[in-house]
Amino acid sequence: MSTSTTQAPLGPPAIALAPVGTVTLKINGVERQLQIAPWTTLLDALREYLDLTGTKKGCDHGQCGACTVLVDGKRINSCLTLAVMKEGADITTIEGLGTEEKLHPLQQAFIDHDAFQCGYCTPGQICSAAALLTEGKAKTTAEIRELMSGNICRCGAYTNIVAAIEEVLNTPKA
Numbered sequence: 001m002s003t004s005t006t007q008a009p010l011g012p013p014a015i016a017l018a019p020v021g022t023v024t025l026k027i028n029g030v031e032r033q034l035q036i037a038p039w040t041t042l043l044d045a046l047r048e049y050l051d052l053t054g055t056k057k058g059c060d061h062g063q064c065g066a067c068t069v070l071v072d073g074k075r076i077n078s079c080l081t082l083a084v085m086k087e088g089a090d091i092t093t094i095e096g097l098g099t100e101e102k103l104h105p106l107q108q109a110f111i112d113h114d115a116f117q118c119g120y121c122t123p124g125q126i127c128s129a130a131a132l133l134t135e136g137k138a139k140t141t142a143e144i145r146e147l148m149s150g151n152i153c154r155c156g157a158y159t160n161i162v163a164a165i166e167e168v169l170n171t172p173k174a
């Protein structure tokens, strides 16, 4: 007597659902809650979930500085950190530095000095420069160059970028 088994028909493949969790961030002064996968970078959280596309993705590997934002006042490459690691942090992006009516002094100086060409690196340059000013370590042109060296400009607008930062650095606060 032969024994045969019949196999139940295969059902539809199970859909792999990405686990999501709640992350709370204070972005440009407003508390935001995101439902995101734990591996979402801060850069992707800003751009893809909050529509804050001022922060740019250049290399996505920590090499260009285009994604620089301020986290609790310190500049970081947002492509190198997971959003979940910044739970509760105070994050400032280029959209939060100034307003259309009242630009941040660095934004105005970049315009005045024509410190960009394509503009792709500019938000990262300005956020980085904002932190550089508060760090208080750069006193000379050479020090500005050195401490801004994490921000690459593929258009080569460095001379004007440094001039813009230098002007703000040397302008007494009102």
Ligand code: FES
Binding pocket: 056, 057, 058, 059, 060, 061, 062, 063, 064, 065, 066, 067, 068, 077, 078, 079, 080
């Ligand atoms: S995109 Fe983050 S350093 Fe280049």
Ligand code: FES
Binding pocket: 115, 116, 117, 118, 119, 120, 121, 122, 152, 153, 154, 155, 156, 157
């Ligand atoms: S202005 Fe084009 S990359 Fe800097």
